[in-house]
Amino acid sequence: MKLRRVSNGATSRLQIAVTDGWVDMARALESLGSEISDENARRWSEDVVALLAAPADVRARLATVAASLTLSEDDGHTPTLPFAPRSFRDFMLYESHAIDAARGFVRSFLPRAWGIVRAYEAVLGPPFPPLKPHRLWYRQPIYYMGNHLAFVSDGDVVLPSYTRALDYELELGFVLARELYDADPAEAEAAIGGFVVVNDFSARDVQHDEMRSGFGPQKAKHFCNGMSAIMVSADEILPRWRDLNGFVRINGKLIATPSSADPPWSLGEALAHASRSERLRPGELFATGTLPGGSGIETGRLLAVGDVVEIGIEGIGTLTNRIVDKDGRTA
Known part of the structure; x- marks a missing residue:
């Protein structure tokens, strides 16, 4: 099930993808008639997270019914964020990204140290040991808390006034559809409702100093994050989330083709760790961290x-x- 929300600024509608386009979820629910209670019809036509928590057989029926309906008109509505996250936690699941990003930080901001790193790796091969993640990374999934209020979908992103090193980060995002508390990995994985594409924009020059402070990223991360307008239900992605291919293009030029392969932790293990003595609620957004080569x-x-x-x-x-x-100009 592929879902999106469209808006004209005053009203918004939840839509489901069919073969040739999109159908309003409200029309699909109406077609089921008495099979769906009025309360559920209202919630599921408005709230994508609530819909993702609906029974699987109901969602399957909705997809079948939607495929039989005529396509919805655009009538001034355009795609927007599929939902408003209640929080945002961003994991770092990929060792190779951590190492290559650390190497990039040294190359960009520590020119004297870069000579040492380059010489070491030329003789002994990568990685230069200090580039490897902190030892805690090897014991448990690690994450930072982002700014869930700063998400945008397709469109303009304002360059922060305080950075000269703006970066993109291609990540796999996933949202909870059910509450978790002290969950085991299987229970945690079953609570995932859907997946999105996330761009964890970063001010790298600011991040370098903030990370050295010991408090983690602040202004380096909290100004903006991107989320795809389309959300895909977990049943389509979860069985193969380790086998996804991605891409990055800048000004039309292909820069990288990252893969989601070979994380040391499953999504269930990552969520189970986050839920230890902490209640996680439907609508909270998580991300895998940058796919290797995706920044x-x-x-x-x-x-x-x-x-x-x-x-x-x-x-x-x-x-x-x-x-x-800041004035919306591109030059």
Whole structure:
């Protein structure tokens, strides 16, 4: 089940994908008639997270009914965020990204140390040991808390006034449809409702100093995050989430083709850790962390005003953002 929300600024509608386009969820629910209570029909036509928590057989019936309906008219409505996250936790599940990003930080911001790293790896091979993640990374899934109020979908992203090193990060996002508390991995994985594409924008020059403070990322991360307009239900993605291919394009040029393969932790294990003595609620958003090769600090291609960055993950969708200055200009 692929879902999206469209809005004209005054009203919004939840839609479900069919072969040739989109159908309003309210029409599909209406077609089921007495099979669905009025209360559930109202919730499921308005709230994508509530819909993802509906019984699987009901969602299957909705998909079948929607396929028989005529396509909905656009009538001035355009895609927007599929839902408003209640919180945002971003894991770092990929060791190779952590190492390559650390190498990129040294190359970009510590030129003297870069000579040492380059010489060591030329002789003994990568990685230079200090580039490896903190030892805690090898004991448990680690994450930071982001700004859930700063999400945007396709469109302009304003370059923060305090950075000269804006970066993109291609990530797999997933939202809870059911509450968790002290969950085991199987229970935690079963609570995932759907998947989105996430761009964890980062001010790398600011992040370097903030991370060294011991408090973690702050202004480096909290100004903006991107989320694809399309959400895909967990049943389509969860069985193969480790086998997804993605892409990054900047100004139409293919920069990277990251993969979600080989994380040391499952999504269930990551969520179970987050739920230890902590109640997680429907609508909370999580992300895997950057897929290896999915950031500019790794490839050496950061963003500037005027750049258009497009990221995507197969089977889910894409996200396209143009970088502008505070006045909305591209140059």
